[in-house]
Amino acid sequence: QITLKESGPTLVKPTQTLTLTCTFSGFSLSTSGVGVGWIRQPPGKALEWLALIYWDDDKRYSPSLKSRLTITKDTSKNQVVLTMTNMDPVDTATYYCAHRRPCGGDCYFSWGQGTLVTVSS
């Protein structure tokens, strides 16, 4: 059974850096083709893809947020960490991490429950 869980602060101040950790089980980020991605959803709005890290440490970022994002992995701990700098109230959202299995396209087979991050002074 695959599970993922996001953890991190629920409240951050504007200009601060957000650090979120995704702790997963049931798969290995050392397996060829596997990845872990981050997707966010502002309240009442659509999904927005943020970043993806592959088993071979290849990384992909949303072009609009690339300058603010860093994604890393710790395979031994089964964790993926996303940092986002210079947080703004518009970054208030539920942040999800998800497991990408090998497929023809970009498909996230399992998702964490999400963590709501509020940006406010």
Add this chain to the structure above:
Amino acid sequence: QSVLTQPPSVSAAPGQKVTISCSGSSSNIGNNYVSWYQQLPGTAPKLLIYDNNKRPSGIPDRFSGSKSGTSATLGITGLQTGDEADYYCGTWDSSLSSLVFGGGTKLTVL
């Protein structure tokens, strides 16, 4: 403004069939695989369809996906009240070098 265009809402009666469209361009749907996600109220998204028309294990065959040109369609037959949710399409955009999602479609089962 989403790169992929979905109708904001659709509705149908229990037992009926509904389709949800997702329109894009040659840089996304036209040349890449499409996935569909279901998001029940207050929960995380769930993968319904991947690679245009494949269902993960455990997804009933009431759910189907298709793609033609720069558009994709999610079909749901035998509607149940439990299908009331938001549905999102997603695909890679080769021009943007980014995964993109549609704006979401709210399904109401009347």
